[in-house]
Amino acid sequence: MSAKKNHTPEELAEALVFPVALTPAQQKEAAKQLAAARKKTRQEITDNDKLALQLLQLKFQLEDYIENKEYDPEKHFGYFLKKYIEILQVKRKVFADDISIDETLLSQLINKHRTPPDHISIRLELHSNNIIPADYWFKLVEKQREHRIKTDRGLRKKERKFVHKLAVSL
C-alpha cells in the first residue's frame, strides 16, 4: 500500500520529498521566483550568519580533506590557517594578538616553517567558538607527518645502518 494513503501530510513531509516534475513553462517561472526570493534573502543576511557560513565552509573542507586518504602537499596546516584568517578579515598582527602568539610564529606556521605546537590547535578551537575543533587542526599536522614517515627515503637511508638484522626475509 502506498505511504501517501496511510499518513497525514505532516507525517509525509517529515519523511519524504516526492519527485515533482514541472512543465518547461513552470520550470522557467520557478527559476525566476527562486532567483527573486534568494536576492531578497541575501540582502537580509546578517554579517554574523555570513561569517558562520564561511567558517562552516572551511570546517567542512577541512573535514573532507582529513577524511580523504589522499595527501595534498598544498593543504598543510598553514594553508587552512591562512584561509581562516582571510575569512575573519583581520590583519595577521591582530589575529596573533587575539590568540596570544608572536606574529613571527604565526608567519612561520602559515609558511610551513614550523610544526604547530598542540596548544595552538586548542587556541584555534576556542577562537572559532568551537566551530573548528582542535582535533581537526591536530589531524592536519598528523596527516603531514604520516605522509613524511611513509615516503621519506632519506630518513630510511639514514636509519638503515642502525638495523643489524631483519626479522624475516621476503
Next chain:
Amino acid sequence: MEIIEVATGLRKTVIISKAEDEDFKVLTKSRYSFAWRSFKTQTKVYKLQIKGKDDILGVVGLIDFPDERRIEIKLLATSRENIGKNKAYDRIAGCLIGFACRIAVAQYGEDACVSLVPKTTLVKHYMTRYHMLNAGWQLYLEGKALNQILKEYIL
C-alpha cells in the same frame, strides 16, 4: 549526525555515503517509496545508515546547479517503517536534508542554497519542520535558515 530511536530515546550516529550499484538492488519502491534506479543517472544518490550497520534507513537524490550555487533535493525517502507515528527512528529526513546543506556550504560557502519542489499539500509542513522559505513553486534554504538546519542536524 545522529538519529533517535523512538522506543528508547537513544541517539545513534549515522553515516551518509554515496549509494553503490549494489545498493540499487535493495532500494525498492515498496520499502523506499520511489523507483530509485530510474533516478540513478539524473541525481547523485546518497544512503543513510547507522554507523556499523548495513540496513539503509533513508535515501536522497541530489542535483547540483553550480551556476546557481544551489543543490536541489530531487527526491528523498525514509524507509517505510520510519514513516508516521509508529516509526522506529526520528530525524532521518532531517539528517539527509542537513547533509544536502553541508554539501552546498562546503562548495558554495555563504552563497549556498538548497531547494526542492514540494507537493502543494506539504508546503507548510516543510516550512514548519525544516525552516524552509517559500519561493512559489520551490522551497529553499539559504542564509539563516540554512545555518539553523546545519545546527540542528549536522553540528
